[in-house]
Amino acid sequence: MTERLLTAPDTASRTAPLLAVRDLRMTFGGRNGVKAVDGVTFDVRPGETLGLVGESGCGKTTTGRMIVRLLEPTGGTVTFDGRDITHLGPRAMRPLRRDIQMIFQDPSASLNPRQTVERIVSGPLGLLDRRGVIELLERVGLGAEHADRYPHEFSGGQAQRIGIARALASRPKLIVCDEPVSALDVSIQAQIVNLLADLQRELGLAYLFIAHDLSVVRHMCARVAVMYLGRVVEVGSRESVYTAPAHPYTRALLSAVPVPDPEVELTRERIVLLGDPPSPAAPPPGCSFHPRCALARDICRTEAPPLEIHGPGERRVACHFPG
Numbered sequence: 001m002t003e004r005l006l007t008a009p010d011t012a013s014r015t016a017p018l019l020a021v022r023d024l025r026m027t028f029g030g031r032n033g034v035k036a037v038d039g040v041t042f043d044v045r046p047g048e049t050l051g052l053v054g055e056s057g058c059g060k061t062t063t064g065r066m067i068v069r070l071l072e073p074t075g076g077t078v079t080f081d082g083r084d085i086t087h088l089g090p091r092a093m094r095p096l097r098r099d100i101q102m103i104f105q106d107p108s109a110s111l112n113p114r115q116t117v118e119r120i121v122s123g124p125l126g127l128l129d130r131r132g133v134i135e136l137l138e139r140v141g142l143g144a145e146h147a148d149r150y151p152h153e154f155s156g157g158q159a160q161r162i163g164i165a166r167a168l169a170s171r172p173k174l175i176v177c178d179e180p181v182s183a184l185d186v187s188i189q190a191q192i193v194n195l196l197a198d199l200q201r202e203l204g205l206a207y208l209f210i211a212h213d214l215s216v217v218r219h220m221c222a223r224v225a226v227m228y229l230g231r232v233v234e235v236g237s238r239e240s241v242y243t244a245p246a247h248p249y250t251r252a253l254l255s256a257v258p259v260p261d262p263e264v265e266l267t268r269e270r271i272v273l274l275g276d277p278p279s280p281a282a283p284p285p286g287c288s289f290h291p292r293c294a295l296a297r298d299i300c301r302t303e304a305p306p307l308e309i310h311g312p313g314e315r316r317v318a319c320h321f322p323g
């Protein structure tokens with residue numbers, strides 16, 4: 001199965017992927033260490049947003065960090081614009097650093113406190129002059145007067161706007177957004193999400209949008225990949241994943257999202273996830289979700305289900321009994 005995935009993950013799509021992740025792995029602490037990412041495969045096409053969702057600790061951030069090369073994968077490949085970048089050295093990676101940028105969860109902590117906004121946005125390479133920086137600040141909703149200030153003078157939402165301006169300075173094609181709004185007040189979250197959506201339309205950006213909040217992902221992402229314990233258990237279009245989730249874990253995650261309509265809210269199915277996710281240091285045998293799954297049968301305890309096409313379109317599910 002791995003073979004098939006390695007060669008043909010997205011047969012339904014005619015557009016060549018901008019980012020292709022194949023069987024990506026990260027084991028911390030040597031061979032028998034923590035399998036934080038355990039064979040992840042997905043594509044992001046030019047100009048699209050793929051949402052990457054799952055509970056805390058399932059490996060989302062580690063996946064994002066391997067893609068921007070803040071971490072060296074222990075297995076699998078990352079291909080960007082048709083080029084295998086998995087093990088490029090720092091020098092070969094330099095031009096690609098412009099194409100692939102990252103926005104972080106904690107905007108204040110990700111900005112250097114000793115640098116002015118102008119310095120932060122123009123970046124270590126001094127990509128922009130003052131005029132360019134001011135143009136970008138205005139583009140993300142901040143005025144020119146902010147250019148000489150320091151990060152501690154800004155609110156969380158403003159700091160995230162600076163983080164976005166910094167990411168845009170090199171005119172990237174892909175931005176890995178790692179929980180970009182989860183540290184912000186709910187009232188500010190929508191503003192940042194809308195800003196990211198506007199920028200995408202204007203600049204043709206692709207996003208890998210990492211989040212645990214399924215309502216934000218629904219708003220942002222045309223396709224969604226659901227991760228559990230280091231693996232993708234379901235991936236497909238927003239419509240297929242949200243309206244007819246096929247993996248029991250996806251169904252449980254979605255059943256926990258409140259529905260605005262009170263009648264639906266009172267009557268809809270709720271699936272309770274039993275216990276906590278197991279440790280990636282000692283994943284269960286077979287399907288790693290089986291200890292928490294009400295539908296688990298014998299095969300689930302012994303055989304890991306492959307990520308296979310299920311239903312129309314390009315939806316894939318890793319479950320022995322999807323439905």
Ligand SMILES: Nc1ncnc2c1ncn2[C@@H]1O[C@H](COP(=O)(O)OP(=O)(O)OP(=O)(O)O)[C@@H](O)[C@H]1O
Binds near residue numbers: 057060062
């Ligand atoms: N440097 C590291 N050394 C050892 N284990 C790590 C390291 N970084 C992450 N892990 C472990 O890898 C697993 C995946 O972590 P990761 O941060 O990628 O998950 P996540 O889905 O992004 O969660 P969160 O939403 O909490 O950030 C976790 O069990 C975590 O404890």
